[in-house]
Amino acid sequence: MAKASAREQVAPLDRREMAAWHSLIHAHAKVTRQLEADLEAEHGLTLPGYEVLAHLSEAPDRRLRMSDLASFAVLTPSGLTRLVDKLSAAGLVERARCGADARVVYAVITTEGLRRLRAAYPTHLRGVRDYLIDRLGAKQLDALADALGPLSADCPIRL
């Protein structure tokens, strides 16, 4: 096998590859920023905050382990700790210890949290539609999930 020398040149990205990469970055930034601005303005929620509430509301027993919640919400464990601190201070979420394993902590959505989530839901829904889904055809939508889904395969998403 030929070993790559330090001077060996690698082919640069071609136009299509560059376009795919840049469109991913820019589209993501644009969509999430608009969505977050709406949620913030209308309901005082951040996007990660909303997603935490949404995931909890759909989880069995309305609770999830901190570490699982972290990967759902695309946050590091420490990031999730702070976010749950904040949501907890706002009364939207509570912590509960696990009887079986004293290391794990559950985050549980409160009744008030469910209320806020339901109130914010239309805003989020409209945002996802306006900024993403309605700008794509059905084929493009499938292609998008098809292409990007496997990239985050090890981040379990309940679908």
Add this chain to the structure above:
Amino acid sequence: MAKASAREQVAPLDRREMAAWHSLIHAHAKVTRQLEADLEAEHGLTLPGYEVLAHLSEAPDRRLRMSDLASFAVLTPSGLTRLVDKLSAAGLVERARCGADARVVYAVITTEGLRRLRAAYPTHLRGVRDYLIDRLGAKQLDALADALGPLSADCPIRL
């Protein structure tokens, strides 16, 4: 035309729509975090920092207006000011005033900046290939750029 009442229910996102939305968030997070970790570890550059250098190196006269650079790099003007401050302190970029319009400032990449960029290029290239492009087929690559490109076509980032 029926006017939507306050109580009118909107259909929730279906499975495909949810999948597209979540895959966008998770894939973006995964790819950019890995890429940034590599750049940071091997060359002490952040991803936005790398992209600023890359855009400058390809610009006519190796310079771009701050505001143009901001939208390329997916940053707000203020965010770009700090980033250019940092790159400037590291000697990778310089500021230059514009003779024709005293309001505009150009960011210009230095020789040292070009050196650092060239050194980091293989890392970035490999990252984009490993974490994104090589995991997609040619068709998926086109579909991705095709679907996401228009979302940010009009204005790259401005809200």
Add this chain to the structure above:
DNA sequence: ACGGAATACTTGCGCGAGCAAACTTCTTGA
């Protein structure tokens, strides 16, 4: 030609969040 609006950039401030290290609790191998 002049004063108000628009444009380009920078600063004050604050917050979200990542990394590394510290605890705590559970597991496992000798």
Add this chain to the structure above:
DNA sequence: TCAAGAAGTTTGCTCGCGCAAGTATTCCGT
């Protein structure tokens, strides 16, 4: 049984970066 190590969470520290306000310059209507 009892370390040693792994797993889950939290804390200390730090920094990137967005928003709003401030400054400097240019444009435009009258």
